[in-house]
Amino acid sequence: MAIVNSKITLDELQELARFWSEDRDAISVYFKAPAPSELAHREEPIFAKDQIKQKLGSLKGMSHADREDVQRILETVSELKGNNGRAKVIFACWSKGIWREYDAPGDFGCRIDVGPNFSLAPLIAQQQGRRRYCIALADRNRARLLLLEAREITEHSQVIDEDDKEKIRTTGTGKSVHLERKKDEQVRRHFTFVAEHLLHFYEHKDYDCLIVGCRDDMWPAIEAELHPDLKRVLAGHFHCDPGIASCEEIQEKAQALVDVRDRVDEQKLMERTMGGFASNALGAVGINEVIDALEKGEVRTLLWTSKPDGEQHSASLCEHCGHLEGKELNACTLCGGKMRLYQNAEEALLRHALGRSIEVREMHYSKLPMPDRIAAWLRFRAEISTPQALAS
Template identity: 25%
Template sequence: MVDKRELEELSTFQSGGYFVASLYLNVDGKRFNKKDYEIKLKDLIKQRNQELEQLGIADEARESLQQDFEKMMNYVSYEFDGRGAKSLAIFSCSALGLWKVFRLPQAVHPRLVVSKQPYIRPLAALLEENKRYLTVLISRDKARIFDYYMGELEEVTKILDEVPGKVRIAGWYGLAERRIERNIEDKVHRHFKHVADAVMEYSRKTPPDFYIIGGRRETLPEFERHLHTDILKRIVARIEIDPEAPTAEVREEVERAVEEYEEAEKKRLLEKLFEEAGANGLGVLGLKPTLKALWNGQVSVLFVTEDYVRQGYYCPECYYMSADETVCPYDGTEMKISHDIFEDAVETAILQNCEVVRVKDASVLEKYEHMGALLRFKL
């Protein structure tokens, strides 16, 4: 797993007279066997070596890169066990001791980039694209808080407060019993406040995008009265579950809740896209108008068909993207080939703080060249 602190460290790395090799490689065992991604890496290294021969870089820098390529090949072939990752991101500069490996729970576009700094753009996009869900499981005396991010569930806090169970005591017209019950309810409310404060404290340190609340159905409304208004607005699911359930069961319920919420949100946004585009409003459909809107900073939500790949071109100066233009219409720069203009568009959108919707059903956007966008404004 990678966090933003590590990303910031990579972004400040200076290679001096050397280069950094940045590798992104799909290693999902359900889609590829080890031989498949070993061959893919060999092909990427071969392509980069052919390009490096034409650049005439210094011998020391070239030797460092060859060591980088060799270390990457050895890691993938002999050290990586294929578990717990769908893709790898590796950054290496052997001459300066840089070697970072990240196991990622999602697929990436495979590429090997040689540059003066770590090529972190796809990694930054991946971090931004994934939403963080904070899950709170609550009972009248216990609570567990889980952080769900990029397909991984981590229990971050466990709270146990002393709250007596309900009692029945004979007394003068039941006064003693009612007094004890009031004391118990007071302790329950103190417990709920304790948990609500813990949720707020964790949220300040590691801000989640959304919240999931779980427990006995009758307990949840009582607890939610203690939560901050901002948290209440971002509760996307309530699940009925034993707060002491095994972590595997919690994971299953959280993943189901996240999938249901995200699929419903995708459906809502797609309906809005076709409505806005059909009314000539704040929506565009098609590759060319969407890429132009993205370059203009108009895009609010980008829609692409999941796993669709198409070659295109981009301007190295202003990062204008096109499916077929080879010269930038804005500054006259010769455009460079993008092996996957869709993934480049996704990365650009995320770095512009746009939301990205990947549509699984290819037929939905097929006649619009698999791309569309909701806009912030029209020009």
């Protein structure tokens, strides 16, 4: 029985990144099962099988090993029944005894690649770009905490404050006014209590960004209690009734805010990179520029846009010293070692960057310039000082 993992460690990624098959029989499968339904259960295996068979049909003949892998992949996909909303990711090479199967959060669509190497770019980009959103729901009496990550939502706290008490609302005088003021102070302390817990969880790195759900009239009072650090990572707030809101409703409203934030963040990164490139500052665009920056240790964030079939740009990577070339090359110009040709340039660049504290981002909303659609935002430029680059 295969061991299915949901998390992939750096060591596992590096092991998969080093893999190379001269027989070009390494198979990479990304498949997101549709939401469970009677119709989906009938259609998803058929759709996946057709996609897999069509892709594998491009092989020049199929060895016994190829057929064994294909059959096992088809059986695995056929058994999926929604997969709890997660994508199935498989890396397989029968001739080398490799089978790695993961249930990964995120939506990769249906993708099958066959060649000398495993296709790791979608997985690494998704893992690195994944943010954890704390969703705090609050009203005058209660609070609920949920975590949204890669479109998966889980509830972690039903109630973190005292039980409901009778609400006192009056505009009278004397004792009634005193009771109203006392109640308002209790509400303020309740929101302070919630905000302090949110700050504690953030400082302990339990989440990356914050979203608040509440009734509209409660938002000013909640916002007033948030620490500046929480306001800095606040992705927005939405209207709901914290006491009765379902997880599905919460996820839909929170995900809409996440999508907007992702689009804005990506556009800012795009503008920063392209502007830096235009001013010869902290931006590099094009395969050769990016390779040069990578080998000088200048890259902060490696960017690429997914390309349709037929538009791939290849790159070579030395299996010995890690030297990169934006073209096909048999021998390394630095050490004389053997160069491996990757049909998708980002796969070669990712392997060079893996483990070097370089962020990687696949651009979903912005298109990088052709022909290779690869760029990088830099930490510095070796030939100029960082203050000069930032000033320009």
